[in-house]
Amino acid sequence: MNVKGKVAVITGASSGIGEAVARLLSEKGARVVLAARSFDKLKALGKELPGSFAIKTDMTKEEDIKDLVKKTIEHFGTVDILVNNAGRGYDAFIEEIDLTTFKNLLSLDLEGPLIAIQQVLPFMKKQKxxxxxxxxxxxxxxxLPGMGGYSSIKRALAGISMTANEELKNDGISVSVIYPYITDTNFEENTIKSKKVREQAQEDGDWDPKIDPPDLVAQKILEAIETGKPVVYAHDWMGKRI
Ligand SMILES: NC(=O)c1ccc[n+]([C@@H]2O[C@H](COP(=O)([O-])OP(=O)(O)OC[C@H]3O[C@@H](n4cnc5c(N)ncnc54)[C@H](OP(=O)(O)O)[C@@H]3O)[C@@H](O)[C@H]2O)c1
Incomplete structure (x- = not known):
């Protein structure tokens, strides 16, 4: 899909990868809808992106997600692109995964994206x-040790994505999953970390991996939209790990 003139809803647009996607799609001529909880950040970003629309949204709240799509339709009359990006990490070894924390993460990282997909589908199906x-x-x-909870939810999101792509391809709708590598955003500081994981990190000392800029991931997300590829990696070598 050529993004020029299209209406694109981006969740988690207040920071990191989501902000980079909003800037890139806007630069390419899309009309972007900025969704996240930090409304002041969205409004500030919106001022820089002509024709954009900011909507305060908590992706763990079903009503907020329904409202996001409803307001998008009221404002722009359509929705062409959905980037399900809002999310948070949780590092804990299997024996110490806290179920309340896990369920909260499930709500944000999996249920929220599923509800958002369900809300945009009637409009996308209608316009084929x-x-x-x-x-x-x-x-x-x-x-990766300590990432069982988070990675299992992100695997489930990939599962929904790949199945949805099969189900919807005859409706002119592409559904892609993107696998970012370590990316320079607020993700690490927003990640919830268990006691053992924090202790382990102190023992291990400084770790200095090569980190991607969020713009690289935003380019890959644009590629997914433009090509409709079901699976996109931040780096091709990542695909060889499956
Ligand atoms: N950075 C990495 O290394 C990395 C690697 C692989 C995958 N990812 C994935 O990339 C996505 C974006 O993360 P990021 O790296 O850009 O991290 P980030 O800078 O922490 O951004 C996270 C975004 O999610 C939003 N968010 C968090 N909780 C929310 C909620 N309840 N409702 C609505 N929005 C919420 C935040 O906005 P508010 O706080 O304003 O709501 C923010 O805009 C996530 O799904 C993450 O799992 C990141």
């Missing part, structure tokens, strides 16, 4: 056109 991109994680391709 749409592009949906779900932001998973490279951890979903690996078996």
């Amino acid at each position: 056109s749409g592009a949906i991109v779900n932001v998973s994680s490279g951890t979903a391709l690996m078996s």
Whole structure:
């Protein structure tokens, strides 16, 4: 899909990858809808992006997600693109995964994207056109200690994405999953970390991985929208790990 003139809803647009996607799609001529909880940040970003529309949205609240799509339709009359990007990490070894924390994460990282997909589908099906991109994680391709909870939810999101792509391809709708690698955003500081994981990190000392800029992931998300590829990796070598 060519994004020029299209209406694109981006969740988690107040920071990191979502903000980079909003800037890139706007630059390419899309009309962007900015969704997140930090309304002041969205409004400030919106001032820089002509024709954009900011909507305060908590992606753990079904009513907020329904409202996001309803207001988008009222404002623009349509929705062409959904980027399910809002999310948070949770590092805990299997024996210490806290179920309340896990269920909260499930709500944000999996149920929220599913509800958003369900809300945009009637409009995309009617116009026989749409592009949906779900932001998973490279951890979903690996078996990293301490990431069982988070990576299992991101695997489930990939599962929904790939099945949805099969179900919807005859409706002119592409559904893609993108696997970012470690990306330079607020993700790490927003990640919930268990006691053992924090202790382990202190023992391990400084770790200095090569980190991607959010613009790189935004380019890959644009590629997913433009090509409709069901699976996109931040780096091609990531696909060889499956
Ligand atoms: N950075 C990485 O290394 C990395 C790697 C793989 C995958 N990812 C995935 O990439 C996505 C974006 O993360 P990021 O790296 O850009 O991190 P980030 O800078 O922390 O951004 C997270 C975004 O999600 C939003 N968000 C969090 N809770 C929300 C809620 N309840 N309702 C609505 N929005 C919410 C935040 O906005 P508010 O706080 O304003 O609501 C923010 O805009 C996530 O799904 C993450 O799992 C990141």
